Amino acid sequence: MDEFKFTPNQYYVDEGRRRFADIANYAIITIDGEGYEYPIAETINRDGFFKHYFDVEDEPVGNIERIELFTESGASLGSGVGYIEKGDDGWQIAIKLFVTLKEDEENDASEG
Known part of the structure; x- marks a missing residue:
C-alpha cells in the first residue's frame, strides 16, 4: 500500500x-x-512560540511557588513555573509555550 505524505504549510x-x-x-x-x-495582561505570538504575560502587583511579597493556567470556564490547562521578570x-x-505540528510517520492516510 502506498503512503501519503502531508506537510503542513506555515499558515496552518x-x-x-x-x-492555542x-x-x-x-x-x-x-x-x-x-x-x-x-488575568492575562498580554499574549505575544512569535515564530514557534507564544507567551502569556501576567502583571503581579508589589503585594503580596513572597516566593512564587506555582502558576496554573485556566480557561474562561475554569478548566485547568497546566501548571508549573514561569519566567519571572522584576x-x-x-x-x-x-x-x-512552543507549539509544533508534524506528520505522524507511522500514520497511513489510507487507513480509516
Whole structure:
C-alpha cells in the first residue's frame, strides 16, 4: 500500500499556535501558599512560540511557588513555573509555550 505524505504549510502552523494561545484566560499564581487570580495582561505570538504575560502587583511579597493556567470556564490547562521578570511596579510573569505540528510517520492516510 502506498503512503501519503502531508506537510503542513506555515499558515496552518501559525493559525494553530494562535488558536492555542486564545484558549487560556487567567492564571492562579501561588505566592507563599496563597493563590491569587490574575488575568492575562498580554499574549505575544512569535515564530514557534507564544507567551502569556501576567502583571503581579508589589503585594503580596513572597516566593512564587506555582502558576496554573485556566480557561474562561475554569478548566485547568497546566501548571508549573514561569519566567519571572522584576518590573518597576511589581512582577511580570510570562509563560512561554512552543507549539509544533508534524506528520505522524507511522500514520497511513489510507487507513480509516
